[in-house]
Amino acid sequence: DAGITQSPRHKVTETGTPVTLRCHQTENHRYMYWYRQDPGHGLRLIHYSYGVKDTDKGEVSDGYSVSRSKTEDFLLTLESATSSQTSVYFCATQGTTMNTEAFFGQGTRLTVV
Amino acid sequence: DAKTTQPNSMESNEEEPVHLPCNHSTISGTDYIHWYRQLPSQGPEYVIHGLTSNVNNRMASLAIAEDRKSSTLILHRATLRDAAVYYCILRDVGIHSGYALNFGKGTSLLVTP
Numbered sequence: 001d002a003g004i005t006q007s008p009r010h011k012v013t014e015t016g017t018p019v020t021l022r023c024h025q026t027e028n029h030r031y032m033y034w035y036r037q038d039p040g041h042g043l044r045l046i047h048y049s050y051g052v053k054d055t056d057k058g059e060v061s062d063g064y065s066v067s068r069s070k071t072e073d074f075l076l077t078l079e080s081a082t083s084s085q086t087s088v089y090f091c092a093t094q095g096t097t098m099n100t101e102a103f104f105g106q107g108t109r110l111t112v113v
Numbered sequence: 114d115a116k117t118t119q120p121n122s123m124e125s126n127e128e129e130p131v132h133l134p135c136n137h138s139t140i141s142g143t144d145y146i147h148w149y150r151q152l153p154s155q156g157p158e159y160v161i162h163g164l165t166s167n168v169n170n171r172m173a174s175l176a177i178a179e180d181r182k183s184s185t186l187i188l189h190r191a192t193l194r195d196a197a198v199y200y201c202i203l204r205d206v207g208i209h210s211g212y213a214l215n216f217g218k219g220t221s222l223l224v225t226p
Contacts, residue, residue: 033213042200042216043157058213090156092214102149102214104156 003027006091006105013112019078021108023091025071031094032074033058033102034066036087043090049074081112117201122221125191133186133220135201140181145204147214148175148186150197157200157216160186196224 003026013019023032031050035043045058047066055066063085065077078085091105118136125131137146147162161168161175168175174187188195200219
């Protein structure tokens, strides 16, 4: 299994506070992704990275920012958490060629109260 | 992006084969067909992928129609551990959107003893 670690695994935070989720990989994969998953929806892409300091927006990027200062770490920040950002967040990584499989972390369950 | 259509749910008996269908009538020539599954409370995991020819691996087989407008994921002998949501995803080698996976709602597979 690919070495992908998400932290924290669970978090409860208050509306209006900033929150940072971390994804750490040991596979030296070029591509990293943040998804969110809500009941009744499949996974939706928030942001992705195609290299150190190279990031771009996904389908549901409003209210989120990301940073990737090292190959192994991809941070997702909720600048001012809202209840609509209560969700399960998944990080994923992939190697250089697109016909390799993507590997997913175990998820972070975030509750904004 | 080309879309896929899957049944919302399917049911199978343990130790019997399962055929999970996927329609993708607008598939382009450069779209690969990927399958992922998500076990309860886990991140998605790769199952199989293919372009034109049928594919087999230790987890499953992928049968692709000659016109590529549909495909079928085959689990040869379902176990209780195969109960999951199965996602059929098209991935275009020609689009450099970070190669992110575009998840739909998938098929929820129930396996009964």
